[in-house]
Each structure stands twice: as structure tokens, then as C-alpha cells.
Amino acid sequence: MTSVGSRVLRKEDPALLRGLGRFGDDQSRAGQLWARVVRSPVAHGRLRSVDTAAASAAPGVVRVMTALDLPADLFIPVRLSVQGLDLSPFLQPVLAGEAVRYVGEPVAVVLAEDAYAAEDAAELVVVDVEELPPVLDADAALAPGAPPLHAAGNCAADFTVGYGDVAGAFRDAAHVVKVDFRVGRHSAVPLEPRALLVDVDPRDGSLDIYGMTKVPVFNRGVLAGMLGVDETSIHVHAVDAGGGFGVRGEFYPEDYLLPWLAHTLRRPVKWAEDRLEHLVAVNHSRQQRHRLEVALANDGTVLALRDEAVQDNGAYCRTHGIIVPELTMTMLPGPYRVPAYEGRVRVALTNKTPCGTYRAPGRFEGTTVREHLFDVAADRLGIDRVEFRRRNLLRPDELPHARSMNTLGEDVVLDVADYPGLLDKVVAEAERLGYPEVVQQRRAAGRLTGTGLAVFLEKSGLGPQETADVSVSATGVVHVHTGGTSLGQGIETVMGQIAADALTVGLDQVRVVNGDTALQPYGMGSWASRSTVVGGSAVHLATVAVRDRAREMASRMLEVSVDDVEVAEGVVRVFGDPGTSLTLGEIARACLPGSAHLGRDEPAGLSASRRFEVGHMTYPYGAHVAVVDVDAGTGKVSVLRYLVAYEVGRAVNPTLVEGQLLGGVAQGVGGALLEEFRYDDAGQPQSVSFMDYMLPTAAEVPVVDLLVLEDFPAPGNPLGARGAGEGGLTAAGGALANAVRDALSMADALPRLPVTPGDVLTRVTPA
Amino acid sequence: MKDVHLVALTVNERPHELVVESRRTLADVLRHDLGYTGTHLACEHGICGACTVLVDGQPVRSCLVFGVQADGSDVRTVEGLADGEGLSDLQQAFSRRHALQCGFCTPGFLMLAEAYLATEPEPDEEEVREVVAANLCRCTGYQGIVEAITDVARERRQGTAQPPSTAS
Numbered sequence: 057m058t059s060v061g062s063r064v065l066r067k068e069d070p071a072l073l074r075g076l077g078r079f080g081d082d083q084s085r086a087g088q089l090w091a092r093v094v095r096s097p098v099a100h101g102r103l104r105s106v107d108t109a110a111a112s113a114a115p116g117v118v119r120v121m122t123a124l125d126l127p128a129d130l131f132i133p134v135r136l137s138v139q140g141l142d143l144s145p146f147l148q149p150v151l152a153g154e155a156v157r158y159v160g161e162p163v164a165v166v167l168a169e170d171a172y173a174a175e176d177a178a179e180l181v182v183v184d185v186e187e188l189p190p191v192l193d194a195d196a197a198l199a200p201g202a203p204p205l206h207a208a209g210n211c212a213a214d215f216t217v218g219y220g221d222v223a224g225a226f227r228d229a230a231h232v233v234k235v236d237f238r239v240g241r242h243s244a245v246p247l248e249p250r251a252l253l254v255d256v257d258p259r260d261g262s263l264d265i266y267g268m269t270k271v272p273v274f275n276r277g278v279l280a281g282m283l284g285v286d287e288t289s290i291h292v293h294a295v296d297a298g299g300g301f302g303v304r305g306e307f308y309p310e311d312y313l314l315p316w317l318a319h320t321l322r323r324p325v326k327w328a329e330d331r332l333e334h335l336v337a338v339n340h341s342r343q344q345r346h347r348l349e350v351a352l353a354n355d356g357t358v359l360a361l362r363d364e365a366v367q368d369n370g371a372y373c374r375t376h377g378i379i380v381p382e383l384t385m386t387m388l389p390g391p392y393r394v395p396a397y398e399g400r401v402r403v404a405l406t407n408k409t410p411c412g413t414y415r416a417p418g419r420f421e422g423t424t425v426r427e428h429l430f431d432v433a434a435d436r437l438g439i440d441r442v443e444f445r446r447r448n449l450l451r452p453d454e455l456p457h458a459r460s461m462n463t464l465g466e467d468v469v470l471d472v473a474d475y476p477g478l479l480d481k482v483v484a485e486a487e488r489l490g491y492p493e494v495v496q497q498r499r500a501a502g503r504l505t506g507t508g509l510a511v512f513l514e515k516s517g518l519g520p521q522e523t524a525d526v527s528v529s530a531t532g533v534v535h536v537h538t539g540g541t542s543l544g545q546g547i548e549t550v551m552g553q554i555a556a557d558a559l560t561v562g563l564d565q566v567r568v569v570n571g572d573t574a575l576q577p578y579g580m581g582s583w584a585s586r587s588t589v590v591g592g593s594a595v596h597l598a599t600v601a602v603r604d605r606a607r608e609m610a611s612r613m614l615e616v617s618v619d620d621v622e623v624a625e626g627v628v629r630v631f632g633d634p635g636t637s638l639t640l641g642e643i644a645r646a647c648l649p650g651s652a653h654l655g656r657d658e659p660a661g662l663s664a665s666r667r668f669e670v671g672h673m674t675y676p677y678g679a680h681v682a683v684v685d686v687d688a689g690t691g692k693v694s695v696l697r698y699l700v701a702y703e704v705g706r707a708v709n710p711t712l713v714e715g716q717l718l719g720g721v722a723q724g725v726g727g728a729l730l731e732e733f734r735y736d737d738a739g740q741p742q743s744v745s746f747m748d749y750m751l752p753t754a755a756e757v758p759v760v761d762l763l764v765l766e767d768f769p770a771p772g773n774p775l776g777a778r779g780a781g782e783g784g785l786t787a788a789g790g791a792l793a794n795a796v797r798d799a800l801s802m803a804d805a806l807p808r809l810p811v812t813p814g815d816v817l818t819r820v821t822p823a
Numbered sequence: 824m825k826d827v828h829l830v831a832l833t834v835n836e837r838p839h840e841l842v843v844e845s846r847r848t849l850a851d852v853l854r855h856d857l858g859y860t861g862t863h864l865a866c867e868h869g870i871c872g873a874c875t876v877l878v879d880g881q882p883v884r885s886c887l888v889f890g891v892q893a894d895g896s897d898v899r900t901v902e903g904l905a906d907g908e909g910l911s912d913l914q915q916a917f918s919r920r921h922a923l924q925c926g927f928c929t930p931g932f933l934m935l936a937e938a939y940l941a942t943e944p945e946p947d948e949e950e951v952r953e954v955v956a957a958n959l960c961r962c963t964g965y966q967g968i969v970e971a972i973t974d975v976a977r978e979r980r981q982g983t984a985q986p987p988s989t990a991s
Contacts, residue, residue: 069918070989072926073910075861075901079927082860171851172844247865247873247961248927298863298927299961331866544925544962715921715963722964746870746959754965755956 059553059563060775063711066549067563068296068542077296080251080267085324088253089118091314092174093333094164094181096156099192099407099739100205101185103156106164110180116173119321120181122164123151126316130282132307134377135274138464139215141378145208146405148372150282150309156185157205157371158407159741160336162309167317167325190739194345194368194404205371205405212369213378213403217385217461220396225360229351233433238808239421239789241343241368242731244414244723245751248298250338251328252310254318261319262289269297269541270305271581272571278307279315290315292573300543301723302413302583303339306375332744339376339412340733343368344384346425356439358448360396361426363388367403370410378403379464380411383418383515386463388426391475391513391677392448397459407739413583415723416782419514420789424809427510427790431797432805441794442483445511449475464518464584470675472768473703479511482679482701485763491683491697504686504820505696506799510790511679516779517589517770519670523578524594526555526602527663530648532641534559534566534602536595539579540587541571545781546712547587551595553708554775558599559606559640561626578667585676585779588708593668593773601664606643609662612653613638613646674770676778678702680721680791686799688820691813693729693796695756701763705770705778714762717784721760724788726752728809830894834859835903843890849883850874852890853900861901861930865959872958875931876900882938901930904937909987913937916974916985922967928960936972946977 071077094106108120131147152163164181168174191197197210204210226232252267262285268275272292280287297304310327318325329337345366351359367381385399414420434444450457452474459468486492491507498505525537536555540547552566569575571582582591603623610628611618620630627637644662646653654660683697700717707713730750734742743749769776789809796811800819807815826845831838834857843852848867853859853876865873867886874885877899904911910918913936923929932955939954951973955965978984 065918066921068926069923070910072923072929073901073914073917073933074905075859075930077861077926079860079863081854081864084855171855172847245961246925246927247871247959248863248925249865297925298865299925301961328864331868544927546924711921715924715967718964718966719924719962720964723961745868746866747868751871751959751961753956753959754952754969757964757966759966760964 059556060708063709064549064553064563066546067552068546068548079248079296079298080253081328083253083266084326085253085255088324088326089167089169090171090174091317091325091327092166092178093162093310094166094178094183096152096159096161096163096183096185098156098185098187099159099190101156101187103152103154104184104186107182107184108164111166111177114173114177114180116169117166117177118169119167120164121317123149123153126151130312132309132374133278134373135271135375136377136379138377138379138382141213143212143373143377145206146212146373148309148374148410150312158409159739160409165313165317190407192406192408192735192739194366194406197404197406198366198402205407210405211402212373212405213381216398216400218398219460220360222360222362222396222398225396226351226362229359230354231352231437232349233352233429233436234347234349235425235429235432235805236347237425237428237805238345239342239424240809241340241733242727243339243341244301244303245749246299246301246304249329249331249334250304252314254315254325256318256322256324258322261322263315263319265290265292265315266295268292268305268311269295269543269571270300270583272541272573273539273577273579274581275307275311276573279312282312283316283319294542294569294572297541297543301415302417305541306339306412335744335749336409336741339374340370340409341380341411341414341417342421342727344421348425348429350429350433352433352437356434356437356444356447358392358394361389361394363399365399365401367401368406369403370408371405372410374410374412376412380413380417382463384422386461386468387419387513387515388422389459390423390426391450391511393450408735415720416786419512419786420727423510423512423787424789424793427787428793428805431794435803441509445479446476449479449511451476466673469672471771473677474767475677478677478701478703478765479679481763482681482699485701486681486699489699489761491681494683494697498685504688504799506684506795508682508791508794508798509679510787510794512677512787514676514783514786515673516585516676517670517674517773518584518586519590521667521669522580522590522594523576523665523667524591524598525576525663525665526595526598527661528602528640528644530641530645532565532639532644534561536566536568537572537575538568538570538591538595539576540582540591543582545716546709547582547591550588550592550708550712554592554595555599558596559603560624561640585781589674589773589775589777589779590668590670592708592775592777594666596774597666597668598664601666602662605662605664606640609643609646609653610638671772674705674772674778676703676783678783680787682791682795684792684795684799686796686816691816693811693816695725695758698758699761699763700784701765702783703765703768703778704780705768706766706776707764708775708777710764713764713780716780717762718760720782720784721788722752722757724785724792725757728789728792729811730756732810828891830891832893832896832898834898835900845889845891847890848886849888849890849893850885853885859900859902863927863930865927872935873928873931875934875958877934877938882935901933904933906987908989911987912978912985913975915988916971920967920971920974922963922971924962928958931958932968940976940979943980944976946973946980948973951976
């Protein structure tokens with residue numbers, strides 16, 4: 057009986073269900089001080105002074121800090137550096153120095169004996185800004201004469217990727233179809249706001265940090281460098297996290313400021329942002345404009361794609377640098393045969409919250425625009441929209457397919473897959489589920505109902521490596537220490553399943569700890585749908601190594617050849633001879649110092665540490681089909697049906713894969729129809745509560761149908777797995793935009809996401 | 824001088840007496856003064872429902888209730904649902920139906936569901952979905968939550984509710 061591949065209940069569930077989760081704000085320390093960040097109330101200006109006198113005198117206040125307390129030139133570094141670009145002119149200082157560049161930018165920190173006092177005192181800090189005109193549009197930011205946000209201007213990057221003779225293809229094309237499409241600014245908005253507890257040892261200032269939950273080893277290294285301490289004096293602990301989706305756990309100003317305060321004052325520091333802060337301080341994402349055109353032959357064959365894109369990146373480049381635009385442009389051709397491609401992107405800086413990655417970064421944006429363009433193009437040529445895809449999708453015999461473009465340090469190489477096959481399956485499944493009848497019946501009744509299809513290519517399993525440490529205790533508990541982090545995705549369970557299988561033990565005999573920098577100092581975090589693929593493979597290797605050591609020890613204990621020893625049914629024994637069974641606990645005890653079976657100078661313990669190095673990313677793929685109803689009176693778009701087909705390679709836990717896809721669709725409904733960060737003309741954020749920033753509820757998210765395929769195990773890892781974290785979201789923008797366009801019987805393209813009731817009503821043709 | 828009051832309340836049938844500032848929310852009293860950190864804060868403006876607890880049997884958003892308002896009340900939080908180590912039928916259903924991922928919204932949904940199920944409703948999935956629409960979840964897409972609550976509504980009506988269990 058194997059655990060991998062089965063729908064085991066999650067190890068995480070009992071504690072979370074009982075309210076015993078350990079989220080960032082759930083722990084406290086005696087003598088702790090509460091921090092409250094003072095943020096710029098103005099979008100753009102010269103910071104003349106920060107008057108902390110009244111705040112410092114307020115009841116309960118222990119310290120008020122500004123940039124003047126810190127060494128100069130403390131900037132948040134780029135974690136993912138690509139395209140050889142130096143973004144240092146555009147990095148965010150940990151506290152505003154001579155300028156403020158977005159509403160919400162940290163300007164000071166108040167430290168007080170309790171949270172309410174800290175918040176009271178924060179309102180007494182006087183931030184004096186000489187206002188400058190705000191730049192709130194990316195195209196305007198890039199135009200000559202725009203007020204510069206930085207000495208180096210407003211363009212952080214301008215680069216082009218591509219291959220082939222694009223100019224020739226467009227010159228000779230029978231048809232050229234173009235869209236000008238904007239993806240609106242939105243982001244992950246996990247339900248738990250950020251929180252940190254920084255505990256400190258008063259003897260030496262060493263730190264214990266709770267609340268860093270994406271790349272704890274990287275963050276520890278950055279923090280150590282900025283504080284000027286050895287990184288081993290900082291211990292980032294595993295905690296529960298209320299969703300990540302890319303935005304939680306990157307290195308933000310608070311990740312330096314709070315440890316600096318704890319280290320400097322030698323007192324524990326506690327901090328929790330509120331929702332308003334979260335909506336203006338945590339990475340925004342997605343805001344891009346694409347002028348995308350396709351060159352076509354008469355039969356609808358794609359000859360070339362050409363894109364001119366602009367990203368609105370907010371006021372600074374943060375840890376993600378320009379990875380989102382890079383991913384957007386390099387993944388834009390998707391799973392299609394695109395003989396020539398040119399994608400140019402300019403990254404503009406504006407007086408808004410800085411941006412970073414959000415689930416399916418770059419792929420949500422690019423898939424939306426490409427799939428919407430393909431519907432417009434198919435209609436223009438009078439070709440069926442599904443047939444248009446079928447003709448242009450790469451066939452299995454054309455794979456592996458390399459594109460001479462580089463993303464995240466790797467060439468894009470599409471591995472084994474059957475894109476047209478999946479397209480056929482998703483169409484057949486939608487028919488089997490009755491989607492066409494739903495549309496027909498409603499149209500016959502006079503409703504505006506439409507179907508949208510979007511096919512997508514994803515990426516997962518990013519390297520370069522993961523490390524796993526596995527050890528067995530004297531009572532036979534299998535400890536697994538990984539470099540990923542628990543964000544709700546269930547990797548405690550998945551890693552447990554992998555380890556349990558390799559040692560043939562029950563899942564409850566395995567204890568998994570994710571993201572503790574002392575237990576796993578070589579981890580690279582949970583992001584880019586990599587933990588099951590890369591972390592899981594490392595766990596597999598380490599557990600197999602433990603298994604082999606157990607067999608070796610058993611062979612000494614039983615005085616037989618190691619070739620005669622098997623691990624089966626949770627014990628170690630001579631093949632098929634239960635009378636010789638040894639438990640893993642017994643073997644672990646035999647590895648303790650003093651054991652007669654331990655060789656001279658041989659390291660003690662039944663344990664192993666293994667690394668899995670990634671040769672190449674793996675590329676999952678799939679398609680979404682959406683059926684929507686558009687209300688001609690109110691402009692409201694309702695999602696009636698939704699189908700996701702997804703090739704996952706191998707599902708370690710099918711329930712968890714499905715959960716990831718379902719959650720992605722819900723975020724897609726939000727991003728396509730509901731969510732947007734808006735600003736007024738002064739650069740004041742308008743989306744500052746859940747009344748303005750509308751997250752989908754159960755009333756907006758339909759029952760979602762899923763078709764999870766395991767037809768093509770991934771070639772590059774022992775599990776055969778492809779990541780599943782993002783594919784539920786990737787094509788949602790495209791599928792829903794296409795469905796709305798179909799419902800409205802439009803000839804041209806929609807202009808943007810989110811598709812608002814206003815957008816709809818201007819296009820509703822009176823009956 | 825802070826404006827403080829002596830407040831007495833029971834939480835999960837355990838009595839507590841404490842001094843609270845008049846402006847301190849019930850959520851903060853429960854989480855930081857009494858240590859019931861299972862109730863979570865996700866918006867503090869009454870929309871997401873993650874902070875839902877039962878006060879005298881009624882579901883309330885504890886972020887919008889002052890601690891002093893709970894003086895003399897019987898409060899039930901998520902920590903009171905399990906029977907020792909044994910998860911309640913509703914908690915088991917949530918696990919079975921994969922109705923939680925990060926678990927941050929979960930206590931709020933459990934308490935909301937408990938209040939709803941106490942009305943002994945018919946297992947009507949559409950009605951359950953309407954109830955579930957009162958709270959926000961960012962991870963699951965709601966399907967598992969709707970299914971779990973519908974399951975329990977059916978089982979309780981049929982008298983086949985799952986006994987407390989530690990089995991996973």
C-alpha cells in the first residue's frame with residue numbers, strides 16, 4: 057500500500073481545525089514591544105522632516121525610529137536577477153530617506169508597550185512632505201518630460217526577447233490581427249496580513265524570527281548582511297502562514313526594521329499589519345499593457361507574434377527585480393508553434409505600491425492577452441476558435457521544442473507533452489458535462505451567455521536545488537527537514553507521503569518540518585511551484601539513503617549479507633522472513649554511540665542529507681473553459697460553469713492537486729471580474745478595504761469541474777511530478793475574457809481586465 | 824489614565840475575569856489577553872468573518888465587538904469544538920472534504936457553520952452556499968467548505984453524525 061498517489065488526509069488539518077495553528081501573530085514573548093509603521097500619506101514628494109517628538113512622548117512609547125537612525129544606503133536587494141540588468145538605481149530603501157514615492161511607503165517605526173499605544177503614537181508622528189506631481193500612468197512615466205521618480209528616471213528596464221524573422225513574417229502575412237489590452241493591477245491578498253515576532257537573546261543579540269515564510273534562508277542571509285552579523289546568529293522558525301501566493305515572505309522593509317529594533321534594543325519585537333496597510337504595502341502585481349499582434353496565413357497558421365508591452369511596476373524594484381516582465385515575455389508564445397517572435401517590454405516606475413510576483417506571474421498576463429487575441433483572430437478569419445488552437449499547438453512529435461529565450465537563467469525547452477490531445481480532452485469533457493447545452497438553452501431564452509476557452513503553458517520545478525535531511529529517532533519517528541515553507545498548500549503531508557513510501561511506514565510515523573533555517577540551512581523556499589518537484593525529490597533521495605543505511609546496519613545486526621535485507625511493511629528483515637524483523641527504532645538505537653554495531657569513528661545516527669539538483673524546469677500545461685452569463689441590465693458577469701484540464705505528470709496527493717486548481721480558479725474569477733487596485737489623481741489608493749477591493753465569495757465562484765491528467769510524467773525528477781500550484785489561475789483571465797466577449801457577440805477585443813459592469817454595458821447591444 | 828472595566832465572561836465554558844480597556848476588541852481580548860489564538864484577524868472591518876465566534880449562541884464578528892460588550896456572556900471559540908483530542912463531526916468533515924488549506928479562515932467558517940447547523944437546516948447545497956458567502960477564503964475556492972457543511976447537515980438530520988475522532 058503506497059501513500060504517494062493516494063488521497064490521504066492532511067497532517068496539517070487537526071491542528072488547524074482545532075485553532076492551534078501557529079500563525080505570525082499567535083506567539084508572544086514576555087517583555088515584548090509592539091511596533092507600528094508610520095507610512096507616507098502622500099504619493100510623491102521630497103521628505104523634508106519626520107517630527108517624532110510628540111510620538112516619543114506619548115504614553116507607553118519606548119522608541120521612534122526614522123531613516124536617520126540607520127546607516128545610509130540600506131536598500132532591499134533583488135533576489136532574482138535576470139537579463140543581466142543592474143537595478144540598483146531603483147531599489148527601495150528600508151525607510152524613506154530624502155523622498156517618498158508611494159502612499160504607504162514606510163517612513164518611521166513606533167515601538168510601544170502595547171499595540172494600541174503604538175498605533176495611537178504613530179498618528180502623532182508628523183511627516184512633512186513637499187509634494188511633487190505624482191506619476192500614475194506607465195506610458196506617461198516613460199514619456200519625455202515626465203517627473204522623474206529616481207535620478208535615473210522612470211524606466212527600470214527595456215529589453216526584448218525573441219527569435220526568428222519577425223519583420224519578414226509580418227510583411228508577408230495574409231492577415232495581421234492586433235489587440236491593445238490592459239491587465240489591471242491586482243494581487244494575491246492572502247487572508248492573513250503580515251506579522252512578525254522577533255525574539256532576541258539579550259546576551260549577544262542573536263535573533264529568533266517567526267513569520268518569514270517563503271524564502272527563509274535567503275531572507276536570513278540578506279538580514280545578516282544588512283545587520284552586519286553572522287547568518288547563523290539568526291534562526292528563522294517554521295510557522296503556519298495564512299496563504300502566500302507569491303507575496304508573503306519576500307524581503308520587505310519590515311523584515312529589516314523589526315529585527316534591527318530587536319537587535320538594537322535587546323527586547324522582543326512584535327508586529328502585525330492591518331488590512332489597510334497590507335493593501336498598500338505588500339507587493340502589487342499584474343498591471344501590464346500589451347499591444348500584441350499576430351501574423352497569420354490564410355488558413356489561420358500563426359507565422360509570428362509581436363508584442364510591445366509596458367509594465368507598471370510601482371515606485372521601486374523590489375526583490376523580484378524584473379522577473380515578472382521577463383516571465384511574461386518569454387512564456388507568451390505558450391504551447392504554440394510560433395516560428396518567429398519578438399517581445400519588447402519596458403518596465404515603468406510610477407508612484408504606486410511596488411510590484412512583485414503573484415501566482416502564475418507573467419503567465420496570467422501573457423496567457424490572457426494571447427488567448428484573447430487568438431479568439432479575435434480566429435473570428436476575423438472565420439475559423440472555429442478550437443480549430444484555430446488545434447492547428448497551431450505544437451504536436452507531440454515536435455517535442456522537445458527549444459526556444460532561444462532565457463527565463464530564470466534557463467532556456468525555454470518544452471518537454472514531453474501532448475497539447476492538442478489535452479485540447480481534445482477538455483473540449484470533450486466540456487461537452488460531456490453539458491456546457492454547450494447550457495449556453496444554447498440560455499440563449500434561446502434571450503440571455504447573453506457565452507463560452508471561453510484558453511490554453512496555457514505553465515512552468516514549475518525551478519532549481520537550482522533543494523536539500524532534505526531525514527533522520528530516525530530511537531522510537532522510530534522519521535524526521536524530515538525540508539527547505540520549503542508551509543503556506544497552506546499541504547507540503548507537510550506531501551513530503552510525509554514521499555518519506556513514508558520510501559521507508560514503508562505509516563504517514564503518522566513521519567514528522568515534517570518545513571522552512572526552519574537551523575534544521576535546513578540549505579533550503580530555497582516555496583515558490584514557483586517547486587516544493588513537491590524539487591523538495592519532494594530531495595526528500596525521496598534522503599529517505600532512500602536512510603533506507604540503505606538501515607539495511608546496512610540490519611545486515612550487521614542479523615549477520616547476513618545486505619543483499620538479503622529488505623525494508624517492507626515498516627520493518628527491516630531478511631527477505632520474506634518476519635522472524636528476523638527489526639523496527640526502524642531498533643536500528644536507530646543500534647546507531648547510537650556505544651552501540652556494538654557502530655564502527656570505529658563511524659558517524660552515529662540513522663540519518664541522511666541529500667540534495668536534488670534540477671536539470672531543467674518542467675512545464676505543466678492545460679486549458680480552461682468558462683461559461684458566463686452577462687446581465688444586460690446591470691452589466692454583471694456571472695460564472696455559470698468552469699472546467700480546468702491540467703497535466704500534472706504525477707499527483708502525489710490528487711486531493712491537494714485539485715485543491716490548488718480550485719483555489720487558483722477562485723483567484724482568477726477575482727482577477728478577471730472583481731479585483732483592482734485603483735488610485736485617484738493624487739495617487740491616493742482607493743482600494744483600501746474589502747469593500748473596495750472585492751475578493752470573490754462563494755456567491756461568485758462556481759462549482760468547478762476538474763480533469764487532472766497524469767499522461768506525461770515529467771522527465772527530470774524521480775517522482776515524475778510537475779508542479780500544480782499555479783495552473784488553476786494561469787488561463788482564467790483568458791477564459792473569462794473570451795467568454796464575456798462571446799456572450800456579447802463582440803467582433804473586437806475587450807480592452808482590459810477586470811471586466812467591469814461598466815465595460816459590459818457599453819458593449820451590450822440592445823435587444 | 825486609560826478607561827478600563829472589569830469584565831467577566833466564559834469562554835468554552837471556562838470562566839474568566841479580567842480588566843479591559845473600553846476600546847479593546849473582543850478579538851484582541853480573546854487572542855492576546857486570554858490566549859485563544861484560534862480566532863484570527865484578517866480585515867478588522869467586519870467583512871471577511873475570520874474572527875467569527877459565538878456570543879450567547881449567535882455568530883458575531885469579534886473584530887467589531889468590544890470586549891466590554893461581552894461582559895456576562897458565554898463565548899464559544901474554535902478551541903471549544905473538539906472533544907479533547909477528538910475532532911468534532913464538522914471538523915472531520917472539513918478535513919475529509921479538503922475544506923481548508925492554510926487554515927486561517929477556518930475557525931471563522933467553523934463557528935459560522937456551527938451557528939447555522941444549530942438551526943437544524945435541510946442539507947440544501949444552495950442555501951449552504953449562501954451562508955458560506957458570508958465569509959472570505961482565499962485558498963480553497965469554497966467548494967470543499969460547502970460540501971463539508973452540507974455533509975454534516977445531512978448526517979445530523981439522519982442521526983448518523985460522526986463521533987469525535989482523532990483518526991486521520
